[in-house]
Amino acid sequence: MSKAIKKSNLKPWQEKIHEVIFEADTFAGKTFDIGLLIAIIVSIIIVMLESVPSLNEKYHDSFYLTEWIFTIIFTLEYVARIISIGKPNKYILSFYGIIDLLSILPTYLGLFIIGSQSLMVIRAVRLLRIFRILKLARFVKESKTLGDSIKASRHRILVFLLAVLTLSTILGTIMYLVESSEAGFTSIPRSIYWAIITLTTVGYGDIAPITPMGQFIASIVMIMGYAILAVPTGIITSEFIKTNNQPQKISTKSCNECSSEGHDEDAIHCKYCGAEL
Amino acid sequence: MSKAIKKSNLKPWQEKIHEVIFEADTFAGKTFDIGLLIAIIVSIIIVMLESVPSLNEKYHDSFYLTEWIFTIIFTLEYVARIISIGKPNKYILSFYGIIDLLSILPTYLGLFIIGSQSLMVIRAVRLLRIFRILKLARFVKESKTLGDSIKASRHRILVFLLAVLTLSTILGTIMYLVESSEAGFTSIPRSIYWAIITLTTVGYGDIAPITPMGQFIASIVMIMGYAILAVPTGIITSEFIKTNNQPQKISTKSCNECSSEGHDEDAIHCKYCGAEL
Amino acid sequence: MSKAIKKSNLKPWQEKIHEVIFEADTFAGKTFDIGLLIAIIVSIIIVMLESVPSLNEKYHDSFYLTEWIFTIIFTLEYVARIISIGKPNKYILSFYGIIDLLSILPTYLGLFIIGSQSLMVIRAVRLLRIFRILKLARFVKESKTLGDSIKASRHRILVFLLAVLTLSTILGTIMYLVESSEAGFTSIPRSIYWAIITLTTVGYGDIAPITPMGQFIASIVMIMGYAILAVPTGIITSEFIKTNNQPQKISTKSCNECSSEGHDEDAIHCKYCGAEL
């Protein structure tokens, strides 16, 4: 009802297109979403394969043709979105509106400027739209829980990251002073790069200490990385547990008799006074 | 009782074989399981050693002989399973039925086609049967708890993996644009491969950025990998805690009135019927 | 009030400077803190860039000039801190007092001794002052929670680190005996260095086993590293959960009789005096 009232400024054919493109509850909307998803994935794969020199030499013409087909499809989608919405400006200036435009622009620009095709990979961001289909199922709740937990711990993660960056700067500088430049510690920024590689336990090995003193300090850095790695895990896990354990066990119902709270979801009687909930 | 009724279409000798092969509670069944387990492990070790060029040259004949001995043992086991079961089709088409067939087929095929022997490693999957022995002990509960926790968090892990893949695609493409091909970033798929190596903190170092800009972005990717690594740990840990802690929060008392269970430790009244506990 | 009484031995102009430099609640104090923060970060970036040989050749004179400008700024700040505080000795001998001195000394010493400029990186430690600004917002609580959790688990982490070091020594020595020196295991300290690299899952690859026996032992070490890595995470996470969950288990109600706090959510009577809540 309120939905129909809100959309009253749309003509019936616009409303139909709107329903197919923006909604995901009807069969047509679901089909459209899945089709679009496949088109996005395939177009991204094409962009990827195009970047492989040996494949590009062989199938250059096929890639060029497919690219244009997808660009036309996405252009039609973009136009359909604009004409079927009440306030086109709001869509055009939204995150997805800009992404949608950026995903078709590079091909057109490629007619005039050579080299801009690599921008087409912005389409990768369109993959985020995949979550719209996931909305159909119970995924919404899950991804919301994930997002909420990370959001709730963002302050602590920020404090943690600042501490890690300060630590990396100090450790990198110490290694720059201690290690020879032959081992790869040619400047402080490069040494900080090494410190981050080591603290995060990535460990490429492109820069590695070769002097005994450097290796001794590196060992301490690695063992510190142990404890440090535990911190973000602890932050996010404790947040997850809070979100995960609460809503599923405890009901929000309060007893009518003794107004006690904290009853289980499946409780029929108050566990304190015995009255029916 | 119900068990005997179910198996009534089996002859006594079939029932005996069935008990030895399929059950693990009797002494004969346990012995058979352990014997089969050893045979599987030894045959897998033979397949492994056969793949080492220097060993294969030296002991080729011994390997060939042992391989045939195990193939005959596993063939007899396969036949015994088929003839001792009520509905052979159900076994033949089951996961383990197919694995059992695939683990003997390659040796026979090897008589006709050269090179198919490497398929014998499918026997590795047979190692999964090891869990059947573990069933005997209290391992069932443990592995079930493990499995349940992972199963319960599969939606969230899927959402997480999709996010990681999207992120890897975007980061890989950025690095492809920024880094020179000399450093190993020769195509977008290879750059995505690098992004996955870095985000998962594996860090082979076969592809590593060499320009300052590339190293700067790589540092950001590594620090992001920190926080990202914490997410699956958080998901699974919070699930484990739920499964692990629940029995301790829930009392073992059952209601005298309605004999329902699962009351809180501090409950005074039954939460289902209201009777005092 | 109590604040004014405490500072009564300061002259008005000293009090004003004190408020700007040491407090972060007023607009002037906030502006000063942000300005100082920017100066610290820029001066650290200059020190970093100076260490890059190609940049130092090009912009040596600019770096030298900027360095002197920042040194004069930090000298003025140091003098202002000393004259605006009641007990200058307490500041001079405090952690930040020493850091502040060390961050200006190297430039002056550089006039007499060549090579001491690398000490200027001590300024990195000054970055820790960033947390003073963060104090303004709600970050205090967050960083305090983080610190408390790590502090509370320091005994267990120490025990854990001692166990890891003992293990690394044993594993390193075994590998030194097993592996050839060609693979990089030239001495026991180097082998211990390898063991730490492997146990912490950093894995540079500069030292890696090449014999089958060495690779077999390395595999066991890696799988052990799995379980070991889980221990500090478990310690810190369980501590975080305790700190994070407590306020939710504890009611905010205070007893009407004895006004004590910290009662459980489901408590009916005060646990200290027995009065009904």
Added chain:
Amino acid sequence: MSKAIKKSNLKPWQEKIHEVIFEADTFAGKTFDIGLLIAIIVSIIIVMLESVPSLNEKYHDSFYLTEWIFTIIFTLEYVARIISIGKPNKYILSFYGIIDLLSILPTYLGLFIIGSQSLMVIRAVRLLRIFRILKLARFVKESKTLGDSIKASRHRILVFLLAVLTLSTILGTIMYLVESSEAGFTSIPRSIYWAIITLTTVGYGDIAPITPMGQFIASIVMIMGYAILAVPTGIITSEFIKTNNQPQKISTKSCNECSSEGHDEDAIHCKYCGAEL
């Protein structure tokens, strides 16, 4: 009392030595423990430095002398332990008794056989004795909690390790079939070694896929390693939380009036009926 009765078969001078060597509560015992600890650490450092070729050439004689001094000290300690204990056999055959013997034997054997000196590193195990000093403080409780948690989750960790080994075998074999031997996948055992390196996120890079197909599979393995790494962390963390949260919050006291349990450690009155505890 019961202690004195137990030791009655020891002469006074034996009891005195026993107290110094085996107990850690008296001043003499504490001093002896710390002295022994320092001797162990220094002797281990000597063994380490002796293995560095350049140092051994220079200081060979000093190392040889120090080694003999420590061997005599540890021999005296070993003899003192035997003569001051009621049942010497029990000590000689215990874990530490064997370690103590093994830590002095290599030097004596070195007089007859050349090359046995490397066995001296068994002294590293003696470092475990460090925990005896830690016993003095509150570390006992901590290390016991750590040990209990790991012990309680040993079944689940075993199941997990078996699953990881099965998975590594399968993944290693697939990579052996897919990848060329040029990349280092020369045999199945080596490929399994690679799979373990990758799943544990160590990532040496000595063996790394070079074909697109191999890199694709490797990417999947790495992402699987993500989720797998979370399992042991989850197991141990959930165990820690159980041990960590329980004893410190909940007292074992039960109310005399209503015999309710689960009161806080600092509770004076029953939270359910208000009676004094």
